Amino acid sequence: MHAMSSAVESAPRSPGRPRSTRADEAIIEAVLDLLAEGSTIESLSIEAIAAKAGVGKATIYRRWSGKQALLVDALRRLKGKPPTPKGESVRDDLVLLMRGVGRNADPRASKIMPCLVPEVHRSPEQWAVYQEIVQPRRELTREVLRRGVRTGELRADLDVELAVVMLTGPLLTQRVLQRQPYVDDEALPERVVDALLAGMTPR
Amino acid sequence: MHAMSSAVESAPRSPGRPRSTRADEAIIEAVLDLLAEGSTIESLSIEAIAAKAGVGKATIYRRWSGKQALLVDALRRLKGKPPTPKGESVRDDLVLLMRGVGRNADPRASKIMPCLVPEVHRSPEQWAVYQEIVQPRRELTREVLRRGVRTGELRADLDVELAVVMLTGPLLTQRVLQRQPYVDDEALPERVVDALLAGMTPR
Numbered sequence: 001m002h003a004m005s006s007a008v009e010s011a012p013r014s015p016g017r018p019r020s021t022r023a024d025e026a027i028i029e030a031v032l033d034l035l036a037e038g039s040t041i042e043s044l045s046i047e048a049i050a051a052k053a054g055v056g057k058a059t060i061y062r063r064w065s066g067k068q069a070l071l072v073d074a075l076r077r078l079k080g081k082p083p084t085p086k087g088e089s090v091r092d093d094l095v096l097l098m099r100g101v102g103r104n105a106d107p108r109a110s111k112i113m114p115c116l117v118p119e120v121h122r123s124p125e126q127w128a129v130y131q132e133i134v135q136p137r138r139e140l141t142r143e144v145l146r147r148g149v150r151t152g153e154l155r156a157d158l159d160v161e162l163a164v165v166m167l168t169g170p171l172l173t174q175r176v177l178q179r180q181p182y183v184d185d186e187a188l189p190e191r192v193v194d195a196l197l198a199g200m201t202p203r
Numbered sequence: 204m205h206a207m208s209s210a211v212e213s214a215p216r217s218p219g220r221p222r223s224t225r226a227d228e229a230i231i232e233a234v235l236d237l238l239a240e241g242s243t244i245e246s247l248s249i250e251a252i253a254a255k256a257g258v259g260k261a262t263i264y265r266r267w268s269g270k271q272a273l274l275v276d277a278l279r280r281l282k283g284k285p286p287t288p289k290g291e292s293v294r295d296d297l298v299l300l301m302r303g304v305g306r307n308a309d310p311r312a313s314k315i316m317p318c319l320v321p322e323v324h325r326s327p328e329q330w331a332v333y334q335e336i337v338q339p340r341r342e343l344t345r346e347v348l349r350r351g352v353r354t355g356e357l358r359a360d361l362d363v364e365l366a367v368v369m370l371t372g373p374l375l376t377q378r379v380l381q382r383q384p385y386v387d388d389e390a391l392p393e394r395v396v397d398a399l400l401a402g403m404t405p406r
Contacts, residue, residue: 148403155405162398169373195365199402200351202358 026053027060031074036108041071041126068125072132078112080105082137090148091193094167097141098189101168102175113176138164154197166196229256230263234277239311244274244329271328275335281315283308285340293351294396297370300344301392304371305378316379341367357400369399 030052034044046067050057064070083100085093104113141164148154154163170192175185233255237247249270253260267273286303288296307316344367351357357366373395378388 152405154403155401158403159394159398162394163403165373165377166369166395166398169376170368171372173372173375174368191362191365192369195362195369196399197403198358199404199406200357200361200366200400201402202355203402203406 023053023055023059024063027055027063027070028074028077029053031070032078032106032108032112035074036111038111041129042123044071068129071129075112075129075133078104078106078109079133079137082140085140085144087147090144090151090153091197093144094141094193095190097137097144098167098171098193100137101171101189138168141167163196167192226256226258226262227266230258230266230273231277231280232256234273235281235309235311235315238277239314241314244332245326247274271332274332278315278332278336281307281309281312282336282340285343288343288347290350293347293354293356294400296347297344297396298393300340300347301370301374301396303340304374304392341371344370366399370395 027049030049031044034048034052035041039048044067046057046060049070050060053060060070064073080100083096085096087093104110142160145154145158145160145163149156149158149160171189174188230252233252234247237251237255238244242251247270249260249263252273253263256263263273267276283303286299288299290296307313345363348357348361348363348366352359352361352363374392377391
């Protein structure tokens with residue numbers, strides 16, 4: 001274990017991106033593996049992460065202030081980077097953003113996310129971790145909606161916060177809770193955005 | 204345990220409602236307690252249920268064909284009875300039905316439901332149990348939507364299945380996943396229904 005640990009830690013680091021080392025990778029992977037294997041956020045220990053990653057605890061503490069900061073990085077990795085709205089059509093940008101809802105770059109997410117969400121309510125720290133992951137994406141959606149109100153693409157009295165919930169809610173339930181999408185999953189974001197734009201009453 | 208079991212089993216039964224006996228109650232309660240204590244559907248055994256309820260296994264098998272039928276009854280109890288739409292205004296009936304989404308009559312639901320849903324995908328039997336609980340309520344919503352299309356309250360080209368997802372999704376995520384409602388939870392069903400009826404683009 002110690003030999004492996006040294007090997008990992010002596011991996012070359014590019015100075016500008018200190019977190020892209022092999023040790024960082026191994027640590028992030030260890031967190032995600034432990035969560036995917038059923039560890040709760042609460043029971044996850046730096047000791048267990050260090051052992052799984054084949055590094056010493058000090059290596060972890062040199063890079064992250066503590067479990068919470070490490071969790072945020074690990075869970076962000078799971079989620080992947082948010083897309084960049086093009087700024088041309090509010091409808092198209094909403095479809096682009098909604099494609100990522102309930103979708104994760106990493107297959108371990110399907111084991112981690114459904115039971116993680118109830119967990120995040122157990123303590124303010126866990127809630128903060130969850131918000132760090134969710135809020136940057138929600139803020140992108142809010143910005144597109146506010147732009148739509150300014151350009152007149154969306155109604156002037158739009159409740160932006162409610163609109164975020166109404167866009168993301170159907171996708172989250174179909175993709176995370178139900179996993180039995182009523183239509184071809186690829187088409188779902190587009191269908192949801194268009195249905196919400198148009199409304200259910202006749203025009 | 205056996206003395207208690209006999210006491211429970213000798214409770215009077217009204218002939219028309221054979222399942223309303225004290226033994227039935229004790230068995231249903233045992234299932235819900237075991238699930239709330241963290242038992243998975245898969246690991247839940249008739250033995251454990253019998254022991255917890257203070258009845259013999261035969262008592263359970265006399266009343267239910269097996270674990271699956273018992274689970275359906277127990278989980279329906281958790282959820283409570285669906286409301287009856289009044290049939291006057293589609294908007295009002297949708298608000299009434301949406302009030303029950305993600306809401307459960309029994310407080311144990313908050314421990315059982317969030318981790319149960321991912322579980323139901325593990326086998327066709329578990330999926331069938333879940334559908335038995337969800338579908339009667341979804342069907343009520345579909346009926347109200349179809350009525351709205353007929354009366355002209357809703358657009359003629361309404362995608363009923365998508366509308367169900369778009370009504371229930373925001374409520375489920377706010378109440379089950381997020382538990383951080385963006386507005387006063389009491390007002391949420393009304394807000395969601397009205398926003399979806401009106402649509403986000405200007406009229």
